[in-house]
Structure formats: structure tokens, C-alpha cells
Amino acid sequence: MGTKLPILIFGGMRMLTERQRLILTAIVDDYISSAEPVGSRSISKRGDVGYSPATIRNEMADLEELGFLEQPHTSAGRIPSHKGYRYYVDHLVRLDNLSKEEVHRLKSMFAEKITAMEQVVQHTASTLAQLTNYTSIALGPGMFDTTLRHFQLLPLNDDTAVAIIVTNTGHVENKTVAIPPGISTSELEKVVNLLNTKLTGVPLIKLRSQLYKEIGDEMSKYVSHAQEMISMVETVLSGDEAQREVYLSGTTNMLNQPEFQDVDRIKTIWELLEETPALIKVIGAPGAADQGTGIQVRIGQENTHAAISNCSLITATYSVHGQNLGTIGLLGPTRMEYAKVINLMQQVSQQLAVFMERYHK
Amino acid sequence: MGTKLPILIFGGMRMLTERQRLILTAIVDDYISSAEPVGSRSISKRGDVGYSPATIRNEMADLEELGFLEQPHTSAGRIPSHKGYRYYVDHLVRLDNLSKEEVHRLKSMFAEKITAMEQVVQHTASTLAQLTNYTSIALGPGMFDTTLRHFQLLPLNDDTAVAIIVTNTGHVENKTVAIPPGISTSELEKVVNLLNTKLTGVPLIKLRSQLYKEIGDEMSKYVSHAQEMISMVETVLSGDEAQREVYLSGTTNMLNQPEFQDVDRIKTIWELLEETPALIKVIGAPGAADQGTGIQVRIGQENTHAAISNCSLITATYSVHGQNLGTIGLLGPTRMEYAKVINLMQQVSQQLAVFMERYHK
DNA sequence: CGTTAGCACTCATCGTCGTCGAGTGCTAAC
DNA sequence: GTTAGCACTCGACGACGATGAGTGCTAACG
Numbered sequence: 001m002g003t004k005l006p007i008l009i010f011g012g013m014r015m016l017t018e019r020q021r022l023i024l025t026a027i028v029d030d031y032i033s034s035a036e037p038v039g040s041r042s043i044s045k046r047g048d049v050g051y052s053p054a055t056i057r058n059e060m061a062d063l064e065e066l067g068f069l070e071q072p073h074t075s076a077g078r079i080p081s082h083k084g085y086r087y088y089v090d091h092l093v094r095l096d097n098l099s100k101e102e103v104h105r106l107k108s109m110f111a112e113k114i115t116a117m118e119q120v121v122q123h124t125a126s127t128l129a130q131l132t133n134y135t136s137i138a139l140g141p142g143m144f145d146t147t148l149r150h151f152q153l154l155p156l157n158d159d160t161a162v163a164i165i166v167t168n169t170g171h172v173e174n175k176t177v178a179i180p181p182g183i184s185t186s187e188l189e190k191v192v193n194l195l196n197t198k199l200t201g202v203p204l205i206k207l208r209s210q211l212y213k214e215i216g217d218e219m220s221k222y223v224s225h226a227q228e229m230i231s232m233v234e235t236v237l238s239g240d241e242a243q244r245e246v247y248l249s250g251t252t253n254m255l256n257q258p259e260f261q262d263v264d265r266i267k268t269i270w271e272l273l274e275e276t277p278a279l280i281k282v283i284g285a286p287g288a289a290d291q292g293t294g295i296q297v298r299i300g301q302e303n304t305h306a307a308i309s310n311c312s313l314i315t316a317t318y319s320v321h322g323q324n325l326g327t328i329g330l331l332g333p334t335r336m337e338y339a340k341v342i343n344l345m346q347q348v349s350q351q352l353a354v355f356m357e358r359y360h361k
Numbered sequence: 362m363g364t365k366l367p368i369l370i371f372g373g374m375r376m377l378t379e380r381q382r383l384i385l386t387a388i389v390d391d392y393i394s395s396a397e398p399v400g401s402r403s404i405s406k407r408g409d410v411g412y413s414p415a416t417i418r419n420e421m422a423d424l425e426e427l428g429f430l431e432q433p434h435t436s437a438g439r440i441p442s443h444k445g446y447r448y449y450v451d452h453l454v455r456l457d458n459l460s461k462e463e464v465h466r467l468k469s470m471f472a473e474k475i476t477a478m479e480q481v482v483q484h485t486a487s488t489l490a491q492l493t494n495y496t497s498i499a500l501g502p503g504m505f506d507t508t509l510r511h512f513q514l515l516p517l518n519d520d521t522a523v524a525i526i527v528t529n530t531g532h533v534e535n536k537t538v539a540i541p542p543g544i545s546t547s548e549l550e551k552v553v554n555l556l557n558t559k560l561t562g563v564p565l566i567k568l569r570s571q572l573y574k575e576i577g578d579e580m581s582k583y584v585s586h587a588q589e590m591i592s593m594v595e596t597v598l599s600g601d602e603a604q605r606e607v608y609l610s611g612t613t614n615m616l617n618q619p620e621f622q623d624v625d626r627i628k629t630i631w632e633l634l635e636e637t638p639a640l641i642k643v644i645g646a647p648g649a650a651d652q653g654t655g656i657q658v659r660i661g662q663e664n665t666h667a668a669i670s671n672c673s674l675i676t677a678t679y680s681v682h683g684q685n686l687g688t689i690g691l692l693g694p695t696r697m698e699y700a701k702v703i704n705l706m707q708q709v710s711q712q713l714a715v716f717m718e719r720y721h722k
Numbered sequence: 723c724g725t726t727a728g729c730a731c732t733c734a735t736c737g738t739c740g741t742c743g744a745g746t747g748c749t750a751a752c
Numbered sequence: 753g754t755t756a757g758c759a760c761t762c763g764a765c766g767a768c769g770a771t772g773a774g775t776g777c778t779a780a781c782g
Contacts (some may be wrong), residue, residue, distance in 0.1 A: 039745050052755050057746070075745050075762045116523075116537035150515050154527050162477075162531045166515050170523045172535040176477035252635060255628045263624065267616045274613060400774050415726050418775070436733045436774050 037077030129250025134332035140245030141325040143204040163236040180228035268307040316349040398438030490611025495693035501606030502686040504565040524597040541589035629668040677710040
């Protein structure tokens with residue numbers, strides 16, 4: 001290849017000519033809004049590309065050869081390939097501003113001063129689903145950073161009690177447990193007091209180890225049946241760490257998209273959405289395309305789970321002091337309105353960061 | 362009409378001849394398992410109906426005239442009408458026994474002694490969905506019967522606190538609220554103590570009125586900013602009564618049924634399932650067909666909501682001391698395996714009753 | 723007189739076939 | 753380098769006929 005060709009090497013990706021970028025953009029935009037393969041004529045008729053259909057056809061053939069476009073069948077128009085979407089998202093998408101109404105709705109969510117962190121996350125996700133017509137998946141705050149604020153045991157009757165754990169973030173976790181037989185109310189109280197003085201401020205993840213290390217011996221001094229008490233407290237603590245809260249919203253929005261008119265496809269996706277652990281894995285998967293904003297775009301097969309291999313998932317994480325707390329994601333077809341969604345997500349990410357900072361003093 | 366005809370009047374419903382009942386049963390059973398219109402020949406070939414296709418055709422024509430059967434089009438077989446299903450459920454369905462495995466699975470759920478009431482209900486519903494391949498809807502216990510067990514206010518920082526309400530049934534409700542400015546920790550404590558001594562044992566529904574009647578004056582003696590405190594407590598109490606917990610399970614099971622291959626239909630149903638208040642209305646609607654067992658069968662248009670006008674909903678309520686607490690329902694196509702489902706529900710209903718009795722001492 | 727065999731008739735389903743048109747690739751002219 | 757012209761491809765769509773399941777009716781049967 002001669003050096004005169006306008007093809008340059010840039011970051012391992014062959015640089016496209018300005019015209020190719022223009023046409024690719026037009027095709028992706030067009031396909032995103034129409035969901036139909038786009039032909040050379042319709043591109044030519046648009047105001048922003050001033051070439052004849054024939055010229056555009058030539059460029060399209062080149063773009064296809066380069067892997068940015070695909071042809072469903074010979075006599076159809078072109079649709080973007082995964083690579084095409086990726087290039088679009090990385091280099092072409094115009095981050096134009098959001099409508100005032102959208103910004104307003106987003107901001108208003110963070111305006112009410114006093115709400116639990118989880119509610120804000122949940123509410124944000126549901127608003128995103130409404131604004132975009134996609135499905136939102138929110139992964140509630142994990143307990144990496146959180147510490148024990150308060151522990152309590154309330155007897156309901158002779159053999160049952162409710163155990164309540166409150167974290168410093170205001171999260172409340174509760175569980176009904178059996179009271180080991182032969183334990184008096186006063187002894188229960190002693191144990192609870194002991195646990196509170198010893199464990200308040202301890203990170204939740206370390207609670208269990210702490211329980212054995214520091215409390216075990218001491219408890220046996222004050223209380224009979226110490227062993228039973230400890231194992232009871234342990235059942236309370238178990239289970240929490242594994243399961244995080246997942247909030248779904250706008251699941252029926254999916255059904256409006258033409259690519260999800262097939263019941264089988266819906267079913268596989270839905271089964272994924274119903275199965276929390278798998279979902280957490282999908283949404284929490286470490287992303288390749290972090291660009292500093294914390295927003296990740298996973299297109300098609302970039303997703304780890306086969307069920308959404310023709311979906312795109314755009315996620316934003318929220319964090320405090322650099323510590324990642326959770327994730328909010330939007331799930332839609334690969335033919336997603338990237339510009340709008342990425343914009344929204346950036347807004348949300350910012351607002352959420354401010355909110356979190358304020359929340360943690 | 363002569364008195365010799367074997368047609369009798371019984372409870373307003375014209376009695377069917379034994380042969381008609383036999384044939385109707387065969388048709389419904391057949392249609393339930395095949396989902397295809399059933400013809401005279403296939404009924405004749407079954408072991409249990411010893412008549413020729415021609416005879417059966419005659420009876421089928423009669424049954425159609427009486428409104429128990431329908432014909433999708435002229436040259437197709439017959440399918441049961443709503444009236445046909447109703448008659449089948451009321452008079453024909455054989456309540457044969459459940460398989461040992463099913464009974465075992467159901468009983469095992471109630472075997473573990475110590476679990477919160479809500480968990481049991483939720484778990485039961487999800488097991489039902491698995492056993493039947495339908496969608497289960499469980500309406501968690503309301504708070505009619507429940508009383509306040511404990512109230513607590515935990516400050517998280519200077520201006521926020523978590524309020525926690527525990528009921529005598531072990532249900533925990535929590536909310537993050539703003540602390541009115543200028544209130545000291547000791548004052549907060551006083552208020553909480555006062556509320557606990559005054560309100561423990563009070564039914565949740567009466568909490569708010571009680572709050573004003575008994576507490577208001579007294580509080581102002583002890584505490585400055587009494588008015589702010591009261592309105593804070595009120596925000597805690599508000600919102601609870603309106604929204605009850607609804608647990609869904611097996612929502613994707615619906616998609617296996619041939620009648621739900623249409624995306625539009627799925628969508629309307631799903632939108633109902635997503636909207637908790639409407640769902641509560643549907644499942645909690647007072648039923649016509651209570652037969653003493655507390656099990657209700659609502660077939661097709663008997664359901665109040667249009668979205669499920671071609672579904673059947675079978676519900677069982679659970680209660681304590683005759684006080685209705687909540688409902689568990691199974692939603693499937695009108696072509697539902699009534700025998701199996703009704704059997705299961707009766708089992709569940711019984712077990713649940715025993716459990717509830719034990720739970721409330 | 724109830725039951726059944728026989729038969730003509732209906733109608734949804736399914737595969738075939740030709741038309742239509744959107745879109746392409748190539749070539750030659752500008 | 754760009755564009756007009758043209759032959760070609762191929763899916764979508766509607767018409768058409770064959771197929772077959774199932775019916776209603778009539779007449780024969782025990």
C-alpha cells in the first residue's frame with residue numbers, strides 16, 4: 001500500500017476518512033431510529049450528506065469490508081455491526097445536550113433532601129427507564145464500606161425473636177431467628193449490649209470474624225449457653241453478604257422494541273432478569289471501556305451473558321471516596337439511542353456523586 | 362316440553378345428562394392437556410367414552426347450544442366456553458390426590474420452625490409456581506391484626522435518622538427521616554421512650570389517631586419542638602398502610618403456554634403484574650365462589666381486570682382467628698389444570714392455617 | 723328409538739408461484 | 753473523484769390450489 005492513501009494508523013484502529021465517518025454516523029443514526037436496514041438512497045436524501053447514492057454505495061461497500069457494516073441479505077440495506085456500534089460510541093456519538101425537561105426530572109430526584117440512599121438509587125433507575133423506554137437495572141449499595149450502626153434483638157414470643165441490623169448508611173436488615181431454649185430475657189439483653197459496644201463501627205464484612213475473635217471468650221463470662229447464642233447471631237449475619245438488592249424497572253418497555261417480538265428471546269432475557277445472582281454478575285462485570293466518567297457501554301457480545309448478546313448495556317457506577325458502591329444500568333437493544341442514554345447516564349452519575357458525597361458528610 | 366325428558370332443574374342450572382357430563386369432562390380434560398380444539402373422533406377413541414363419533418357429535422351440538430362449548434370456526438373441534446369451565450370446576454373436576462412428591466415438597470416448607478411469616482408466604486408461592494408452571498402472586502399479610510411491638514429512632518448523623526417499626530408478627534418496616542433541627546439526642550430518646558410505652562400493643566391502623574389523641578399533650582411537657590417531632594413520626598407512619606407487599610414468582614412460566622405467544626397479550630398482562638396497586642385489587646377482589654375452603658376460582662371474564670380476561674386465577678386466603686390476613690394466587694390460562702391446582706391450593710391452605718395458628722401462639 | 727355408518731360440505735393451514743420493489747454492484751460517462 | 757444508468761438479486765406479499773381435520777345431515781341398523 002502506498003503512503004499516499006488517506007488511511008492512517010491510529011491506536012491500532014485503522015482511521016476512517018472524514019467522509020466514511022460521516023456516512024457511518026448517518027447509517028447508525030438512521031438505523032437507530034428506524035430499525036430497518038438503511039440504503040444508499042435514503043442516506044443521500046438526508047441533508048447532512050451531500051453525495052449521490054452511487055458514491056455512498058461505494059463507501060458502504062468499503063465500510064462493510066472493514067467490518068463496520070453488515071448486510072442482512074444481498075438486496076437489503078446495511079445495518080451496523082458490533083464493531084460499527086463500538087466505533088460509533090467511541091468516536092462518533094455526539095453528546096448533545098439533554099432536553100430541559102429531562103434535566104429537570106433528573107435533578108428533582110436529588111432535590112428532596114432526606115431519603116435513604118437505596119430509595120434514591122431505586123427512584124433514579126425507575127426514572128431512567130421512563131425517560132428512555134428501556135429497562136433499568138439498579139444494583140443497590142453493597143456493604144464494602146458500610147459499618148454496623150446498631151444491633152438489636154426483639155423477642156416476639158418465647159422462642160422467636162426478630163434480629164435487626166442497621167448500618168451507618170441507613171440500611172436496615174432483619175431476620176427472624178429462634179431463641180435457644182433456656183435463655184432468659186436478661187441474658188439476651190446482656191448479649192445485645194455486649195455486641196453493640198464491641199461491634200458498632202465494625203465493617204459488615206468483618207463482623208463474623210470479629211464475632212469469634214473478640215466476643216466469644218468474653219461472652220462466656222457473662223452468659224450461659226454462649227455457644228448457642230453465638231451461632232444464633234451467626235445465622236443472622238449469614239446470607240447478607242451474598243445477596244445484594246437489585247431493582248428492576250421498565251421491564252415491559254423491552255416489548256415495544258421490534259427486535260423483541262420473538263417470545264423465545266423475551267423468555268431468555270426475562271429468565272435472566274428474574275435470577276438475581278446472574279443479573280448481579282452481568283451488571284457488575286468489570287468493564288473494558290472505562291473512560292474516566294465511570295460510564296461503561298457493553299455492546300452485544302461484549303456482555304458476559306448469552307441471553308443479552310444482542311442487547312446493549314450501559315452502566316454507571318456510584319461511589320464514595322473512590323469506593324465503588326453500586327451500579328445503575330440501562331438495558332436495550334444494540335440499536336440503542338446511545339447519544340441520549342450516555343448523556344443521561346453522565347448526568348445521573350454526576351448528580352449521584354454529589355448526593356453520595358453529601359450523604360457521607 | 363314433556364316431563365319425561367331427563368332434563369331437570371337444579372339450583373337454577375339445567376342439569377346435564379350423565380352422558381353429557383361425561384363428554385364435557387372428556388372435552389375439557391382433553392383441551393386442557395392439548396390446547397387444541399377437540400373433535401368427536403378423538404373423544405370416541407378414549408377409553409372412558411364408549412360411543413361413536415356420530416353420537417358424540419350430536420351431544421356436542423347440544424352442549425354448544427346450551428353454552429358449554431364453543432367452536433372457533435365451522436370445521437374445527439370444540440373448546441370449552443367460560444360457562445363450560447365453570448361447570449367443570451363446580452361439578453365435574455375430580456379432586457384426586459396429589460403425588461407424594463408434591464405433598465412432600467409442600468409440607469417441607471412448613472417444617473422449618475422458625476421463619477418469618479412473610480418468608481413462609483413468599484416461599485410457598487414460589488414453590489407453587491414451580492410445581493404448576495403457572496405464575497404465582499402472593500399478597501403479604503396486611504396489618505389489620507398486627508400491633509406495634511417496638512419503635513426506634515437511630516440517628517445516622519446530625520440531621521438524619523432511621524426510624525424502625527417492628528410489629529408483633531415480626532414484620533420490620535423502616536424509613537429514613539429528617540430530624541427537626543435543634544433537637545438534642547436526649548430529647549429524641551425521651552420521645553422514643555414515650556412512644557414505646559404509650560403505643561406498644563396498639564394496632565397499626567390506629568397508630569396515627571392514637572398519636573394525636575394520647576401523645577400530643579404529654580409530649581409537649583417533656584420536649585421542645587413537640588409539633589415537629591409529631592409530624593416527623595407521622596411521616597414514618599404514613600405510606601405503610603397503602604402499599605402491601607406483593608411477591609411474584611414464575612412470571613416467565615406464562616411464556617411456555619401456547620396462548621401467550623402473542624407479544625401484545627404478554628405486554629398487557631405484564632404491565633398489570635408490574636403495577637402493584639392494580640394487582641392487589643385484582644387478587645384481593647371479593648370472590649363469588651367461596652365454598653367454605655376459602656379457595657376461589659375466577660375464570661376468564663370473572664376477573665375484574667381486562668388484562669387477564671382470558672386467564673384463570675385461583676386464590677387461597679390465609680387467616681388467623683377468622684381474620685383474613687392475605688392471599689396466595691396462581692395465574693394461568695383459562696385452560697388451566699384445575700384439578701391439580703385446586704388440590705395443591707387446598708393443601709397449601711390447610712398447612713398455612715396450621716402454621717398461622719402456631720405462629721400466633 | 724337411540725345409535726351409528728356414510729357422505730357431502732366447510733374452512734384453516736401450508737406450500738407453490740409469480741409479481742413487485744427496494745437496494746445493490748458494475749461500467750461508462752462526466 | 754463523482755455520478756448516471758442499468759442489469760441483477762432477493763425478500764415480502766398476495767393469489768391459488770391441494771390437503772385434511774372436523775362437521776351436520778340423512779338413512780340404515782339393532
